[in-house]
Amino acid sequence: MKPKVIVYSRVPEDLLARIKETCSVTYYEKLTDDNHSEFMKELTEAEGVLGSGLKVDKSLLEKAPKLSVVSNITVGYDNLTIRDLTECGVLATNTPTVLDDTVADTMMSLILATRRRVVELDELVKSGNWKASLTQEHFGLDVHHKKLGIIGMGRVGQTVAKRAAGGFDMEILYHNRSRNNWAEETYGATYCSLDELLEQSDVVCLLTPLTKETYDLMGAEQFKLMKETAVFINGSRGATVDEEALIQALEEGEIYAAGLDVFKEEPVPADHPLLRMKNVVTLPHIGSATLETRHKMAQLAADNLIASLSGDNPPTPINPEVRS
């Protein structure tokens, strides 16, 4: 008999068909209040779940006694309490690497948009307010030959460094808990303490996972260390930033601008103060959202699910010790 799985996010048709070859699938394009009770009922029989964002911890695992794999269609896995999954013998998988280039492109777009005021100037032109040659008050700041500080020099961070160093002649600084020799040798990246990075960078790009350690990593103290001409870019998770402190830093001119792909509450409420600021460029958490990359991520998630359920080692496990 085919194992029962729940796919709880929208996935491309060809991949859904592939999963159906080996699994009996209950499919929800997304989880809503309307399908919640049906989903919870299906979960009691499910051996696998695949999608993005479902919070999985002990309380959910108690209601899913047959579950053996949770396949995330994301690289970040702050929605999963890995200790609980491992204790219950449930494999967790994610989708690293296949999205690095696309997410790095998104980060570059936020860097360029904030420093060169792309969105603000687009609005000026479209609103009919371009009446004469622009003067200094509308000029932006350079990106090329500036210092880029990457907090979280991992797979995505390195891919941003590649673009910034190779294409924009930027000098790369970085902060991790441990040294990244490869980034140092390949991109000439310099390891710094967090404070040094904040003090020296013209662009600060946050790309750590969300963990207990990185929750509110950027707060009032950190923004005060940044240059008045520096921009802050967040591609990690909204909860790595104290948004009140960010608003204050922007209002008081402690930093020049911010580019945000992620927010503490998503979707961000329409009346959020950050959305009223000209020097804030926002995106709706679409770092990896191109058709090509989202297909690759869903494919890897499907490979992880199918391999795990057939007793094979999945390509990208988070807690492989479950199988040893």
Ligand SMILES: NC(=O)C1=CN([C@@H]2O[C@H](COP(=O)(O)OP(=O)(O)OC[C@H]3O[C@@H](n4cnc5c(N)ncnc54)[C@H](OP(=O)(O)O)[C@@H]3O)[C@@H](O)[C@H]2O)C=CC1
């Ligand atoms: N906006 C979007 O759409 C996307 C967002 N993301 C986010 O980006 C994150 C990073 O992805 P990826 O690059 O693949 O992950 P990696 O694990 O490859 O890189 C994460 C980096 O963060 C560093 N890090 C972890 N904890 C800390 C800390 N407390 N202080 C400083 N540095 C830290 C790690 O180094 P060390 O261990 O040495 O500290 C590592 O270099 C994801 O977890 C996700 O949250 C990813 C993809 C898309």
Ligand SMILES: O=CC(=O)O
């Ligand atoms: O936020 C996206 C991810 O893949 O993580």
